Amino acid sequence: MAGKNFGSDNVTPIAPEVIHAIAAANTGSVNSYGHDPYTERLTTLASTIFETDVAIYPVTTGTVATTLALGATKNGAMAAEAVTFFDRARAVGFESRRKRAGHLWSKMRFLTLSS
Numbered sequence: 001m002a003g004k005n006f007g008s009d010n011v012t013p014i015a016p017e018v019i020h021a022i023a024a025a026n027t028g029s030v031n032s033y034g035h036d037p038y039t040e041r042l043t044t045l046a047s048t049i050f051e052t053d054v055a056i057y058p059v060t061t062g063t064v065a066t067t068l069a070l071g072a073t074k075n076g077a078m079a080a081e082a083v084t085f086f087d088r089a090r091a092v093g094f095e096s097r098r099k100r101a102g103h104l105w106s107k108m109r110f111l112t113l114s115s
Contacts, residue, residue, distance in 0.1 A: 033108055038108075039109065046082075055094070058082050060105070
């Protein structure tokens with residue numbers, strides 16, 4: 001039996017479901033910078049799970065996601081976490097801060113699907 005490696009989220013593989021979702025999304029054109037149906041679906045799903053209207057922003061690393069870290073990369077995500085605001089008023093200005101910090105991909109749908 002192989003042992004578990006708890007050293008880093010960098011050593012774990014990407015979940016097959018994530019790879020398949022990214023491949024499926026790799027067709028056609030959609031809006032960029034997080035204004036795509038995948039990111040909208042993430043917001044809807046998170047709001048349903050937490051039973052409140054949330055603002056959720058995929059970011060490129062877990063280091064940024066200290067508001068609510070769900071450990072996605074440790075559990076099979078490719079490279080992303082999400083910052084979740086349970087009070088949308090506190091999210092004002094976060095989109096521009098995320099972009100200035102280099103955590104906003106033009107093809108955000110692939111980052112969203114990997115978180």
